[in-house]
Amino acid sequence: xxxxxxxxxxxxxxxxxxxxxxxxxxxxxxxxxxxxxxxxxxxxxxxxxxxxxxxxxxxxxxxxxxxxxxxxxxxxxxxxxxxxxxxxxxxxxxxxxxxxxxxxxxxxxxx
Amino acid sequence: xxxxxxxxxxxxxxxxxxxxxxxxxxxxxxxxxxxxxxxxxxxxxxxxxxxxxxxxxxxxxxxxxxxxxxxxxxxxxxxxxxxxxxxxxxxxxxxxxxxxxxxxxxxxxx
Numbered sequence: 001x002x003x004x005x006x007x008x009x010x011x012x013x014x015x016x017x018x019x020x021x022x023x024x025x026x027x028x029x030x031x032x033x034x035x036x037x038x039x040x041x042x043x044x045x046x047x048x049x050x051x052x053x054x055x056x057x058x059x060x061x062x063x064x065x066x067x068x069x070x071x072x073x074x075x076x077x078x079x080x081x082x083x084x085x086x087x088x089x090x091x092x093x094x095x096x097x098x099x100x101x102x103x104x105x106x107x108x109x110x111x
Numbered sequence: 112x113x114x115x116x117x118x119x120x121x122x123x124x125x126x127x128x129x130x131x132x133x134x135x136x137x138x139x140x141x142x143x144x145x146x147x148x149x150x151x152x153x154x155x156x157x158x159x160x161x162x163x164x165x166x167x168x169x170x171x172x173x174x175x176x177x178x179x180x181x182x183x184x185x186x187x188x189x190x191x192x193x194x195x196x197x198x199x200x201x202x203x204x205x206x207x208x209x210x211x212x213x214x215x216x217x218x219x220x221x
Contacts, residue, residue, distance in 0.1 A: 032207055043199060043213040044154075061210075077181060090153055099144065100201075100209060102153035 003028035006103035009084045019078040023091030031093040033074040038088040115212035116199040123218045130187040132215040134200030141203045146199045152168050190219045
């Protein structure tokens, strides 16, 4: 069966520090991968998606970047965090056009 | 931008009652999906309804889709305390992306 992992679960970082959030998927090949951000009490904002290794599409211009160094690994990064980067970050995978399966999320607090 | 919009934003019901929430969207879709999110957790897929389907059931869940009105509804029958969560609709209009609404927060009182 397929599983999706995200780490860390919680992160507190100072403004201006770098960020690296990791997402890995097991049990499937060549998945579509997604990074979302959810502000408190709000819906999901799609940040990046990837349909293959090295292929990244950015949905929202911002302080963040994404990379997919391996088929089932998706990384969200920032060189310098802003206060507005605080939120709940969710990774998800899918096969084309169908259900998305979400990881447990990373709660990021930038102080 | 978010295409799906849920209504109401919040819903409080007694255990055993039915809960109905609605989703409206703006453009043509391939399918529409409903997800549940418990507080502080990831989203869990509930049901997918394709654009050529009108109604779908899964356990105590019933989803309808009216493409002429660009709307969908999710009905939870005989609600339980464990149904307390936020519910999101998501529309798929291509093979890659979903557009999520802001969600309906459901509280089931014992």
